[in-house]
Amino acid sequence: MHTERLYYQDCYLREFTATVLSVGGDGAVELDRSAFYPESGGQAHDLGTIEGVAVERVTEHEDCVLHFLAAPPGNRIPAKAVSPGATVQGAIDWERRFDLMQHHTGQHLLSAIAEDLYGWKTESVHMSAESATVELGAEKMGEASIERLEREVNRRIQENLPVRIATHASAKGLHLRKATERPGPLRVVSIADLDHSACGGAHVRTTGEIGSLTIGRAEKIRKNIRLEFACGMRAVHLARRKSGWLREAAAVFQSSPDHIAELAAAQRDELAALSKRLRALETQESKRAGADARRALGEAGIALCCAARRVPDAIADAERAFAQGFCERAGAEPNRTILLTVALATGAFLLCASPEAGFDAKAWLQEAGARLGAKGGGTAAMISGRMANPEGLAALVAALPFPLVELPPAAAL
Numbered sequence: 001m002h003t004e005r006l007y008y009q010d011c012y013l014r015e016f017t018a019t020v021l022s023v024g025g026d027g028a029v030e031l032d033r034s035a036f037y038p039e040s041g042g043q044a045h046d047l048g049t050i051e052g053v054a055v056e057r058v059t060e061h062e063d064c065v066l067h068f069l070a071a072p073p074g075n076r077i078p079a080k081a082v083s084p085g086a087t088v089q090g091a092i093d094w095e096r097r098f099d100l101m102q103h104h105t106g107q108h109l110l111s112a113i114a115e116d117l118y119g120w121k122t123e124s125v126h127m128s129a130e131s132a133t134v135e136l137g138a139e140k141m142g143e144a145s146i147e148r149l150e151r152e153v154n155r156r157i158q159e160n161l162p163v164r165i166a167t168h169a170s171a172k173g174l175h176l177r178k179a180t181e182r183p184g185p186l187r188v189v190s191i192a193d194l195d196h197s198a199c200g201g202a203h204v205r206t207t208g209e210i211g212s213l214t215i216g217r218a219e220k221i222r223k224n225i226r227l228e229f230a231c232g233m234r235a236v237h238l239a240r241r242k243s244g245w246l247r248e249a250a251a252v253f254q255s256s257p258d259h260i261a262e263l264a265a266a267q268r269d270e271l272a273a274l275s276k277r278l279r280a281l282e283t284q285e286s287k288r289a290g291a292d293a294r295r296a297l298g299e300a301g302i303a304l305c306c307a308a309r310r311v312p313d314a315i316a317d318a319e320r321a322f323a324q325g326f327c328e329r330a331g332a333e334p335n336r337t338i339l340l341t342v343a344l345a346t347g348a349f350l351l352c353a354s355p356e357a358g359f360d361a362k363a364w365l366q367e368a369g370a371r372l373g374a375k376g377g378g379t380a381a382m383i384s385g386r387m388a389n390p391e392g393l394a395a396l397v398a399a400l401p402f403p404l405v406e407l408p409p410a411a412a413l
């Protein structure tokens, strides 16, 4: 079977009459002629209606265009009016189609100018109702070159150049931008003498109808760069949305949109400085808490203080500072302290000993610790390590060679 593609001759045809050739078991309606553009060549399929029933998807299979209609639940075959032999009326969702035509012609122009200006060849294209992209063979793309590309495309749009579609017997002598392996006849879309491309897509009549083209995000993909672009009303809607985001951000900063970047950078720097200051204060506070805990034990008459402290999930800077404060000598009194901090959830531990404790933390790890499966490293005064199984931490605490004092567990921050 074969569907005559009406959009080949007239991209502006919005309504048409056709005969149903078949309705497949999957609900695919095949017509003898159709203005519906199927998903192909990077361009999204049309939407619309056939006999008033919504067309949800359009695909092509060999020479046929297949229309998938919204069907009543539980029934994949659509309306009775759409049965083999019936004459049906088709209508294209024109707003969607025209938007896709603007983007497709915009893409040809963008691809042509990107290649002419910079030698960036188009590797792939994608045009849906939501987004349009071209993947260009460029390793790097500076903001200035993108801006120039955008300006040049819009200059050509304003020149309102004719876009012509012609069918040729073969590619011979056509100066196509990209060689094609398709046998003739060949449908060639030309933008004045700027670009000649073999393409089966739907296009506007003049570049002026593209309206405008704005380039959005440039994203590195594989060895290429993918540019997002928008044309016509979509570019206008997008500009409106973006200015809305800017207005909202400006309201947060209580400033005008043109100062947001500056203000955001200043606040980011201020936040980083405050965070740093806060961390320093927390460390200081933890160290003081460690010293206070040790002093309290000293006042209780404990000469050699061997303590364990449980913390929730990791040995953070605050725990290290606490251990440091606990084991550090303060004033003239000798400080004989050992502290084993254990993180119950992860199996991590930190063992600290003051020089006067007469305890070699490293040697202990290599003997008693290793027997219990502890792994780690450090110095005689401080080692950090991990038990393969967090449950082994209790045995590690019990293995300390002095009577043990349990410190209250650290409060989770």
Ligand SMILES: [Zn+2]
Binding pocket: 041, 104, 108, 197, 198, 199, 200, 201
């Ligand atoms: Zn095309």
